Structures are given as C-alpha cells and as structure tokens.
Amino acid sequence: MAGDQPYRIVIVGGGTAGWMAAAVLARFLTPSHYTLTLVESDAIGTVGVGEATIPQLQLLNANLGLDEFAFMRQTQATYKLGIEFVGWGASDSRYIHAFGGVGRQIGQTPFHHYWLRGLSLGETAPLDAYSVNAAAAYGGKFQRAKPQAPQPHDLAHAFHFDASLYARFLGGFAQSRGVKRLEGEVKAAHIDGQTGHVTHLSLDEDRTVAGDLFIDCSGFRGLLIEGAVKAGYESWTHWLPCDRALAVPCASVEALTPYTRSTAHRAGWQWRIPLQHRTGNGHVYCSSHVSDDEAAAVLLNHLDGAVLGDPRPIRFTTGRRKAFWRHNVVALGLAAGFLEPLESTSIHLVQSAIERVLKFLPKGAIQAVDVAAYNAQTIFEWERVRDFIILHYHVNSRSEPFWRDCAAMAVPDSLTEKLDLFRANGRITRFNEELFAEPGWLQVMVGQGLIPEGYHPLADSEKAQEVRELLGLVRRSVTKRVAEMPSHDRFIADNCQAA
Numbered sequence: 001m002a003g004d005q006p007y008r009i010v011i012v013g014g015g016t017a018g019w020m021a022a023a024v025l026a027r028f029l030t031p032s033h034y035t036l037t038l039v040e041s042d043a044i045g046t047v048g049v050g051e052a053t054i055p056q057l058q059l060l061n062a063n064l065g066l067d068e069f070a071f072m073r074q075t076q077a078t079y080k081l082g083i084e085f086v087g088w089g090a091s092d093s094r095y096i097h098a099f100g101g102v103g104r105q106i107g108q109t110p111f112h113h114y115w116l117r118g119l120s121l122g123e124t125a126p127l128d129a130y131s132v133n134a135a136a137a138y139g140g141k142f143q144r145a146k147p148q149a150p151q152p153h154d155l156a157h158a159f160h161f162d163a164s165l166y167a168r169f170l171g172g173f174a175q176s177r178g179v180k181r182l183e184g185e186v187k188a189a190h191i192d193g194q195t196g197h198v199t200h201l202s203l204d205e206d207r208t209v210a211g212d213l214f215i216d217c218s219g220f221r222g223l224l225i226e227g228a229v230k231a232g233y234e235s236w237t238h239w240l241p242c243d244r245a246l247a248v249p250c251a252s253v254e255a256l257t258p259y260t261r262s263t264a265h266r267a268g269w270q271w272r273i274p275l276q277h278r279t280g281n282g283h284v285y286c287s288s289h290v291s292d293d294e295a296a297a298v299l300l301n302h303l304d305g306a307v308l309g310d311p312r313p314i315r316f317t318t319g320r321r322k323a324f325w326r327h328n329v330v331a332l333g334l335a336a337g338f339l340e341p342l343e344s345t346s347i348h349l350v351q352s353a354i355e356r357v358l359k360f361l362p363k364g365a366i367q368a369v370d371v372a373a374y375n376a377q378t379i380f381e382w383e384r385v386r387d388f389i390i391l392h393y394h395v396n397s398r399s400e401p402f403w404r405d406c407a408a409m410a411v412p413d414s415l416t417e418k419l420d421l422f423r424a425n426g427r428i429t430r431f432n433e434e435l436f437a438e439p440g441w442l443q444v445m446v447g448q449g450l451i452p453e454g455y456h457p458l459a460d461s462e463k464a465q466e467v468r469e470l471l472g473l474v475r476r477s478v479t480k481r482v483a484e485m486p487s488h489d490r491f492i493a494d495n496c497q498a499a
C-alpha cells in the first residue's frame, strides 16, 4: 500500500506472460492492499506459439491450486518427458534430453563416470538406456511419479499444451480473483519528468490507466520497457543467429508421443509438439542462410499429418533487455528478450521472473537496491540458459555452412569453462542455481558428440566385472519400471482426455 491507497499494479499484455503474472499475483497478493489491472488488445493479438514446457510448470500450477487433469483437459495437453534431438550432433545422430536423472548415484561419484568407464571396457549401451524418462519416452509410456514411494530417478514430467487455451484458462482464474481486464490498445505511456517513472497509460476512446508498478508483457514490441523507459537491448545474434520462424499446426496421425522432437535442418531446426487435438510444428531458421520460401518448403515437407492452415511467420532478435526492471517497469515474457525455444525455457523464465517480482515486491517507493538485485539475478538466469542453448549449436559435426559457422564461433567464457571441464575428465559443474542441472548438460554434451577423454578416478575403484554388472542392473531396473507403465495414450484416455 502506498499510504492508505492500494498499490496499483498494471499489466500490459494478455498473452501467456500477462495472464501468468495476473494469476500468480491475484493468488498471492492481499486484495485490499493491491489493485491488479490487465490491458490487452484483441486487435493486436498474441504471438500464438509456446506449447512446450519444462517440469517446473507443475509448481506454478500447484501454487495456483490447479488440478492437473482439469488443466490438461482444458488446454488439450499431453505429457512431455524430454526433447528428442534428431540430426543435431551429426546429420544421422539422435538422442534425447530427458528430464529427471540418469542412472543412479554411487557413493560420491556421479553415475556417468561409471558409464564412461563402461565405454572404455567395451560396453555399448547409450546413456539414454539408463534414464527412466528416456526409456518411457521412446516406449510411448507414461505414469506420474509415485508420490508415496518416490524412486530417486522416477519420472519427471512437463506438458505440451495449447498456449492460447492456457492463457484463457489462467485469465478465468485471475479474473475470478479480482483482476480487472481492459480490452483496448495502449496508445501512449506518460512519464514523470523528475522520476522517469511511468504514471499512466492512454488507451483508445480516451481511457487512461494509472499505476504504481507496470508489468510489461506486451511481447516483442516491449511497449513500456523499451518504448517508455528505454532499457536497451543486448543482442546475442552472434551466438544464436536464427532470426525467423514459421509455425503451422497439422493433424495428429499417430500415438501421442510423450516428448517434443527437434529436427535439425540445413540452417535451423524444426519443432514437433503433439497435443491432443493437433500437432504443433515450426521451423526456426537463419535468414542469411535460407530463404523464407525454402524454409516454408522444408517445414511442410516434414509434417506427419495434413497441414491445418498456412505457415505463420515470426521474426525475432535473440538477446535480452539490458535491464529487465527499470524505474517502475518490469518486463516479462517476450518483452524481456528472446532465447530460442529449443529447450522450452521461455514460459519457465516468465514463471521464475514472476516469483522474483513477488520476492522484490515494492512497498511504497521502489528501492534501487531491489531493482539492482532483481536485474542481477535475472541476468544470471538468462545467461546460463543462453549458454546451454548455444551448446546445442556449437558442438556439432554437420557439414553445412550454417553449422560450420556455429562450430567455429567463439562462445562465452562461461560455456568454454563447462566444455573444457567435461572434455577433460567428464566433470560437470552447476553454477549456483542455474536452471539446467548436471543430467541436462550431460545428455546434451554427450548427445552432441562430446565424449570426455577421461573420467573420475574413483570410477576405477571397482573391478571391471563389477562395473559391468552395475550398468546391467541399472538398465534392467529402468526396463522393469517402464514395463509397468501404461501407454501415454491410455493414461490420457483414462485421466485427462479433452472433450
């Protein structure tokens, strides 16, 4: 509260980011202390993509008290156990970055060192033979992790959903808890000449909306964060050069695969996201290496069902705002910046930014120290995800010019450090609370073709035969666990089939 007046929070934009913010704030803020208003423009619309998620979304849904099966039914959702990468490391390669753990912790030595020793002993089973998630994904199986007796490496799941249905779902939740929705286009943001803060917005038809804190969820245009408070943009196109996408749905023709597929092409890659009522597809590409017409032809040639509509073009510049919070404007979602959708991290970055807004929620005047801490934490998070995505492009042995350029580029020092550590002796360090943990880095580094020269010396403690037996035991336990599960289709039909 500012004095006796409720603190006025204004959200601009009603895409996934805007309605996620509205729902979470409505859930946690005391209504008599805050007013929440969301402005969105039907004429401008939303970006309309963003269908694959990571497991942390379960926490958001749980915090909102949403029933998972109701959420699945209302958003035409399927389960996601990981992402399959086809043709990424080499043209004929295939691997899965599965959620959850790989293998089993043995004493202090991470499992993959035993796997590496096994390779030196002639064992040939790939890393994904040791992941319950990977085996279930490839087997088309699904079951939620057993809550009463969780196994250390039982299934970890996320979702594929229809993004516009999710925004609508959250919109209903938020408005039923007091969020005021205004439909109309923001034409101007008015700034206080002394403080630099936004004071109010002008909409069409002479409406104005005043606020104390503005959350910019206006999408790529960054209406307030760039248009009003001029945060500036740091481009990452020298590391992530893809700058366009074409998105198109197609009919589902086969069993619902419980994973996203990402297929590398000549100068980019294609996503395939199975939903209950259709399959989402898109081609992300680099316009200096491939024309729009060729990109569209590649996309349409790689659909597994009848196309439903025309490919929709989207342009972007990878990078981030120099400040995510400036004056009294905080940017979320596409207004904050853009990282490739390769690891389905954008919606998660919205989720964690909202948690951070709550953590640094102002009371009265905005404190510079809060803003600085918010920005530092958000920059750290974005840069670590950025490195993980660059890894997919940089470590490859494909022959096309685009991929050779990616292999030759100088990468951030923080990524070089990770690669060097792994290359030498298979060590993986997780920097502080960075989003992707050791199993994610491991699966992608190995999947892209980076096999370390050595492994941890403690993996030599056991006799060769014992290591072979251990590896066999873990593989059999994975196979046994997956054999108990119903098919993904069966699980959905029994629990959360959309109408």
Ligand SMILES: Cc1cc2nc3c(=O)[nH]c(=O)nc-3n(C[C@H](O)[C@H](O)[C@H](O)COP(=O)(O)OP(=O)(O)OC[C@H]3O[C@@H](n4cnc5c(N)ncnc54)[C@H](O)[C@@H]3O)c2cc1C
Pocket: 012, 013, 014, 015, 016, 017, 018, 039, 040, 041, 042, 044, 045, 046, 047, 048, 049, 050, 051, 052, 053, 163, 184, 185, 186, 187, 217, 218, 219, 220, 221, 223, 245, 247, 282, 314, 316, 332, 333, 334, 335, 341, 344, 345, 346, 347, 348, 350
């Ligand atoms: C090609 C592509 C694929 C993606 N895939 C994934 C994925 O698989 N997983 C994932 O996590 N993320 C993905 N993303 C990112 C994801 O789509 C976004 O993070 C998410 O949809 C949030 O978008 P948004 O709400 O910030 O923006 P938008 O959806 O663009 O919403 C912007 C809102 O602002 C409103 N607005 C704009 N200007 C005004 C104005 N002047 N007045 C009033 N209202 C205004 C619009 O009407 C709209 O409501 C992808 C993004 C792209 C580009």
